[in-house]
Amino acid sequence: MQRTIAGRRVLITGASSGIGRALALALAAKGARLAVAARTESALLTLAAEITAAGGITPVVLVTDLSVPGNAEALAHRAVTELGGVDILVNNAGVGCFGFQWNVGDREEGREVYETNFWSPLALIRELVPQMRARGTGLVVNVSSLMQLRTWPGLGYYASSKSALAAMTETLRLELMGSRIGVMELLPGPVDTQFLSEAAHSPGARHILKNLPIGDTEKLAVAAVRAIEQGRRRLVYPRRLVAALYLPMLVRFKAARTVRGAAADIDVDDARVLRSGSAGDPVARQARAEWALAHRRAS
Numbered sequence: 001m002q003r004t005i006a007g008r009r010v011l012i013t014g015a016s017s018g019i020g021r022a023l024a025l026a027l028a029a030k031g032a033r034l035a036v037a038a039r040t041e042s043a044l045l046t047l048a049a050e051i052t053a054a055g056g057i058t059p060v061v062l063v064t065d066l067s068v069p070g071n072a073e074a075l076a077h078r079a080v081t082e083l084g085g086v087d088i089l090v091n092n093a094g095v096g097c098f099g100f101q102w103n104v105g106d107r108e109e110g111r112e113v114y115e116t117n118f119w120s121p122l123a124l125i126r127e128l129v130p131q132m133r134a135r136g137t138g139l140v141v142n143v144s145s146l147m148q149l150r151t152w153p154g155l156g157y158y159a160s161s162k163s164a165l166a167a168m169t170e171t172l173r174l175e176l177m178g179s180r181i182g183v184m185e186l187l188p189g190p191v192d193t194q195f196l197s198e199a200a201h202s203p204g205a206r207h208i209l210k211n212l213p214i215g216d217t218e219k220l221a222v223a224a225v226r227a228i229e230q231g232r233r234r235l236v237y238p239r240r241l242v243a244a245l246y247l248p249m250l251v252r253f254k255a256a257r258t259v260r261g262a263a264a265d266i267d268v269d270d271a272r273v274l275r276s277g278s279a280g281d282p283v284a285r286q287a288r289a290e291w292a293l294a295h296r297r298a299s
């Protein structure tokens, strides 16, 4: 099914940086009317100004913390009020936490990952899909991760939250089969963002990342917009990693040595439990600041 983006009302979470920001710019360039959501208001306002300056429709800025239960529901209401409805929901906001299971257990840090990466997308779906069904049209785009196929020590909360989101995305597609509401899963592999710069600091990461292609947010956004227009169900980016989706056992087998290398490189007595993201622990925020500085210098 071909889709046009011009004039569509889009709610996109996690638009203040990285992949979400690039998606917002690419969708606005196609004429979408956006509501952009995240915690960092200044970054959302900068994005809104950039879109306006480029001739796009000025987005509505919605500041919210999706790690807090109830906020996703409120966000959906605000987006509907501001835009008059939501035609395309992009569930992109995501965080991780670093810590071994015997230290994190069901602590707040682990629960926050699930609230942001899993429960908030579902809350937004619960609020917005019934309205799409009533209109007989709509699209849900869930940003999962190729880490749904390959976890690594200390990052199980992130990987499992993305596996859970991927399973619910596939379920939603089946539930909406026969309707005119589309469901697309965007599966990024490593993409050069502040989030990846944090992940790269986690123990064992150098083993995992060393042989992987690192993608670029703008190219990802161009490919994602094309996939939305073409009515695709899934997009793996970078494309070189598409085999991971269709031959997961082979990929697991091939990656086993690397992951064993990573596992051997970690200190199991490391009792740290670290939040990622712009509101994360100092080590995460430092990695993000270094990334931002290096990218400012390069541009």
Ligand SMILES: NC(=O)c1ccc[n+]([C@@H]2O[C@H](COP(=O)([O-])OP(=O)(O)OC[C@H]3O[C@@H](n4cnc5c(N)ncnc54)[C@H](OP(=O)(O)O)[C@@H]3O)[C@@H](O)[C@H]2O)c1
Pocket: 013, 014, 015, 016, 017, 018, 019, 020, 037, 038, 039, 040, 041, 043, 064, 065, 066, 067, 068, 092, 093, 094, 095, 116, 143, 144, 145, 146, 147, 187, 188, 189, 190, 191, 192, 193, 194, 195, 196, 277, 278, 279
């Ligand atoms: N980069 C990669 O290699 C990679 C690979 C696979 C999947 N992904 C997924 O791609 C998505 C975007 O990640 P990214 O790489 O672009 O990282 P990023 O630059 O850190 O972006 C994450 C976005 O999520 C928002 N966010 C995080 N916690 C939030 C919260 N509690 N409430 C509201 N918004 C929140 C952040 O905004 P604020 O901090 O301003 O709230 C930011 O806009 C995530 O779902 C991530 O899991 C990334």
